Amino acid sequence: MTSPFRTFAALAALALSLGASAQEEIRIGVLYPLTGAAASTGIELKNAAQLAADLINGTDKSLGLPLAGAGGLPGLKGAKIKLVFADHQGNPQVGATEAERLIAEHKVAALQGAYFSTVTTTASQVAERNGVPFLNADSSSPALTQRGFKWFFRTTPHDELFVQNAFEFLRDLKAKKGFAQPKRIAIFAENTEFGTGAAKLQEKYAKENGFEVVEKVLYPPKGTQLTSEVQKLKASRPDLVMQSSYLGDAILSMKTYKDLGFLPTALLANDAGFNDSEFLKTMGKDGNFVISREVWALDLGAKKPVIARANALLQARHGVNFNGNSARAFTGVFALADAINRAGSTRPEAIQKALQQTNIPGADLIMPWGGIQFDATGQNTKGAGIIVQVQDGKYVTVWPFDLASKDVIWPMPAWDKR
């Protein structure tokens, strides 16, 4: 590189950085799958994140969360939050290049995303390399917080906790409700990071809890049919199927179950596709009785009014309810805003430090959590899971029993008796 060019580059960089500091907005890069098979989930996440940012930038304090209605971040003289959305198409490579672009071109103060654990993996590597805080609100692969990253923070609990919850739920069913304990478990999961990770944990905890894993089927996502997979499950005659699928596969598998007349005692789903609003819309009656781990449910609003208030705002704007995914994306923006506000600066180091000191009480969240506080790996230690079941086309909380709004229906009624 010639020296005049170097001088020019330095001047250009200076000009850019001056330009950035002169603006009264804090740019946060947000990575979600806005096109591709998971686009409908991605758009829900985007809408929820945007609602959170607009609430912080606006002056309506009626929601009752700190920062909501603050008219921008008080710690930065009322600077507004601007979310810069990028589409990673569910593709890890695209996720990495988009993260790179957001950092280089848009000079974002922090990144949030990316729903798919695989994409979060690559995008957060870019953030780590560039020293930019990455807040993950919605990926549940445990490996993400086992990489020793310094710039990675995850607000959602991860799959290990969810899997433990599932077995606690089974134990409680027997201990507190006197249901017969299922013995034979089949594990059914898509074969990317999310599914394989969850399947591994389910296998481990099933064995530790004295269950028999009779079949473990990992399938390639985005296929045209799941007939061979379902036939394999059927042949193993399980009492219980533990399933991890994204939306398209969740729908396809349910239809295949019905067509081939496969019916376990219960289907314990691992969130994701099963908790997408589209899943219930598409499946109609056939989606009933699916049990899923969740982090959020609308009926929690009865016990925590802020949930109902936030949901009313989303309803008014987009005509849909929050779900576990969108509620976490919403919460992610608030967690980032809280940290940037306390940092009082958009310098990455300051935000990183503020994130490490985050301590948001559970009352200030629309989640049924104890709060947000990160450990040394960047994992929120105060997250908690719930278990929901589809009843009459809606997800209702059935566990923990003290939060439950309905009794669990167990076993699933036959396909032709609904």
Place this chain on the structure above:
Amino acid sequence: MTVELLLQTLLSGVLFGLVYALVAIGLTLIFGVMDIVNFAHGEFLMFGMYAAFWGFAFWGLDPIVTLPLTTLLLFAVGVAVYRLVIRRITDAPMLSQIFATFGLMIFFRGLAQYLWKPDFRSVDHTIVAGKVAFAGLQFGLPQVVAAAGAVATTAAVWAFLRFTRLGAALEATAADKEAAALMGIDAQKMFALAWGIGAACAGVAGALLATYYPVFPEVGSTFILVAFVLVALGGFGSVVGAFWAGILVGIVEVMGGFLWDPAYKMVLVLSLYLVVVWFRPQGLMGKA
């Protein structure tokens, strides 16, 4: 129990394979006549599915009832795509042709996402709902109807090519464009016809699939990869070849996944393809 499971799986594979075949037939027809690979073929399927879906959503019409309309509509779309885009690149370098149809694919997907949002939608009740059960086996009626429709459509296309003057003219153009032109066959018309019929086949497949498969802007991508395999496996341009290849691939995919590991089902399909083209580069029924 095991025999039943095996038989059930085998026949499910055949049912699937027939729908694959129907998608591939349009593709192979267009390729056979024009030597152009239509990357946007999956999007024709997607349009067919949306046409069926909207007919249901707006007027409560069953996809099976609107099937003739969907077919005509897709025929028109195929002809329009030919007239507006493909006609201009008939003699262009292959790379331009690839970019043109590839660009169409991206455009159509984007258009569908813009117009109809990326949501999954489905036709939630249809006259073909229900089950066919016999000898301990059971199949969804929509799948059975779709497979039967695929067989009927393939037979119709085959008979058209074989027994009608127009079909013979189409085959002649496919065999030798210049010679056919010397015999007084208007190549432009034949090309437009091939695109029309090719898209119409995808339309039939779309209408049939819509009775049991969700519709979304990217739905074409899940089917098109298999369709490309069928076109090559059956022999480029061979309608009958694509038909048998469809059944074969359906069986290999579903049975392979069941007997071995589902993670490798596409590996099996593509290995089958490799083995066949190793010994018969022209495909099962292609002309050497």
